[in-house]
Amino acid sequence: MERFAALLDRLVLTPQRNGKIRLLVDHFGTTPDPDRGYALAALTGDLSIASVKPAMLRALVTERMDEVLFGYSYDYVGDLAETIALVWPERPGPAADLSLADVVEALGAASRLDGPRIVERCLDGLDASGRYALLKLVTGELRVGVTARLAKQALARLGGKDVIEIEEIWHGLAPPYEALFAWLEGRGPRPVSEALAPFRPVMLAQALDEAELPGLDPAAYAAEWKWDGIRVQAVSEKGVRRLYSRTGDDISGAFPDMLEELAFEGAIDGELLVGRESGTGIAVAPFGDLQQRLNRKTVTPRLMKSHPAFIRAYDLLQDGTEDLRPLGFAERRRRLEAFVARAGSPRIDLSPIVAFDDWDALARLRAEPPKDDRLDEVAEGLMLKRWDSAYVPGRPKGPWFKWKRDPYTVDAVLMYAQRGHGRRSSFYSDYTFGVWAGPEEAPELVPVGKAYFGFTDEELRELDRFVRNNTTERFGPVRAVRAEPAHGLVLEVAFEGLNRSTRHRSGIAMRFPRINRLRWDKPPGEADRIETLRRLLPSEG
Structure with missing residues (x-):
């Protein structure tokens, strides 16, 4: 588990695509079978552990600590696996010398009654980094910025192959992919996919x-x-x-x-x-x-x-x-x-x-x-x-x-901010924004979207500083931000289109919203109104 935990830590802290590929190539090239195959399956979403569910993990941790205290911790951290890994009260005992294959195969053979107890024993024998990796593994929510396509590109680089060759046989393979690694390392023939109705690598524009x-x-x-x-x-x-x-x-x-x-x-x-x-x-x-x-x-x-x-x-x-x-x-x-x-x-x-x-x-x-x-x-x-x-x-x-088509843009006002994940976990990086509604003499903001990209690292630090200095209320990991006609921050938001929505108070849902630029120069009172967006809605037909 140590190697897998170290890989996840490094992937989270490496934002660049090529850097992630280098980490994966190194891991696949130095980790023995079947551990590397199970790591690959976890990264590509092809590893399912049915014996453990998130509710079981919550039940495990609340057997060892006050439920209210755990709730406060979870609200602050915002990620179940990370919270449990940090607060888990260990019981005295020897450290576990567990391989990734040991854990995956034990949980794969376990019932839903046995699965949580196996996880409990593993948590007791691992350090915080190992616990985090284990919990991410069993929940299937790695969130380390690696797509299945990126993992396949790392395999292609490892073996000096074209990624298309790997995609053509992928659906005939199964974890822990020992025949695949043998081919990539020149120790065996190319696996032959006998799967019917296979995927054919797509042509892109x-x-x-x-x-x-x-x-x-x-x-x-x-x-x-x-x-x-x-x-x-x-x-x-x-x-x-x-x-x-x-x-x-x-x-x-x-x-x-x-x-x-x-x-x-x-x-x-x-x-x-x-x-x-x-x-x-x-x-x-x-x-x-x-x-x-x-x-x-x-x-x-x-x-x-x-x-x-x-x-x-x-x-x-x-x-x-x-x-x-x-x-x-x-x-x-x-x-x-x-x-x-x-x-x-x-x-x-x-x-x-x-x-x-x-x-x-x-x-x-x-x-x-x-x-x-x-x-x-x-x-x-x-x-x-x-x-x-x-x-x-x-x-x-x-x-x-x-x-x-050129994207639409709208000037909206920052209303709420939430802590991010991974390397952004210490920043308020997820932003909810709104536009004005109601009578012009007494307008109110209604939320119309949420975005968490489109800004530079330097702008993220500026946004985080603004959120901390202008917080009006706190709701766990979320902060309400001062947003008035004369005081607040205007965000120019780009989006691809609008849909009607019964789930949002504004009646509107944005397609692919992202921060286009920060309008420090613009008073919030001059941001757009809801009527501007409603005119962009598709007709009822």
């Missing part, structure tokens, strides 16, 4: 620099709307049906209604959306509706009925047993149109090709998309794809571009 447009031939490119959903790959092979995210995560469990529609043999690349059927096809609901379906292990029939999922297809990677990726986009599009027609599913439709004569005409469409029930404020911008482009995994320069 470059962000378009508008200065490049004059050098591009409009006739060489197809244009499509960039839909405000999530990129997915829908794969069906010999009765096995899977739905993958763009990073290769299997999200099938959250969308059983969509799996039922994959009555074909092949692989579609498209956008997963939530919507409703209409006279001209499937109307797209705002991204907030899709969020109700995401990150769920199970989904109720009621939710599937109220938030039906569908796929807007824009590429065909496999048709039966034929791999279409080497073909040009024009041919794949022709095959896709026939494929979707044969599938005949009301939950799978085509992303339409946008007709245009020149870049100026397309720029006008991007700025003001047509208002109809298939778009209606849900197009984030445009995608440009060369008609002759093969489907190449990764982000090649030139074949595909994404041309996003």
Whole structure:
């Protein structure tokens, strides 16, 4: 456990992507099997310990200390694993010489009755760093800034491979990945994935620099709307049906209604959306509706009925047993149109090709998309794809571009601040902001969003200082900040769009809010009003 605990500590304190990759390469290269395989599984989210749940951990710690005192500690720290690791009252005994494999395999074989007691014995034998690592392991919430994709890139660097080679076989592997490490270290053959309906590494687009447009031939490119959903790959092979995210995560469990529609043999690349059927096809609901379906292990029939999922297809990677990726986009599009027609599913439709004569005409469409029930404020911008482009995994320069619409901005007032996690745990770094509502002679602030990025480390220190010097109330790890027309801090907030929300008092939920800049120069009384945001809401339809 010591090596795994040290890895987590270093990852938390290393913000740079390349620094994290170097740490992972070093860990995978120096840690023996099967420990490194279990560490990899924990980092990629492929390790599930069913015998221990967060409520059991709370029960364990309150057996050893006053429940109220633990509650105060948890409010201050804001993270369950970190709190228990710091306050755990040890019982005298020898230090435990536990490997990561010892812990994972013992808990994997334990019942829910035995699991908490195994954790208790491990906590007694570990130091604070080891306890933290153990608790993060069993809760599955590492929060060290490592995605599954980043871990795979570290594996690729370890073995001198292309990350695409690893992604192609990933879904046929299982922890502790001993055959994978043997291949990466030149001690064994490349693992052969025999999994049906595998994930195929996706092709990504470059962000378009508008200065490049004059050098591009409009006739060489197809244009499509960039839909405000999530990129997915829908794969069906010999009765096995899977739905993958763009990073290769299997999200099938959250969308059983969509799996039922994959009555074909092949692989579609498209956008997963939530919507409703209409006279001209499937109307797209705002991204907030899709969020109700995401990150769920199970989904109720009621939710599937109220938030039906569908796929807007824009590429065909496999048709039966034929791999279409080497073909040009024009041919794949022709095959896709026939494929979707044969599938005949009301939950799978085509992303339409946008007709245009020149870049100026397309720029006008991007700025003001047509208002109809298939778009209606849900197009984030445009995608440009060369008609002759093969489907190449990764982000090649030139074949595909994404041309996003300019973000919206609003001037809002800082209302609340909360402590962050990891290296930000000592700073107030999560900010809730609001805009003015009510009569102009007696306005009040209503919260409209929350953001925790978009500022530099120096600006974070300035924000933290402002919060501490202007606190009016405290609610555990949250502070209310002085916010009046004549005194407070204005934040210029950028966001991608707005949805209606019954969960927020303002009736509004922001899409991807982030701090654009700090307006120390602007009096809070001059910040925007709620009416400004309401005018940006999509029509009811």
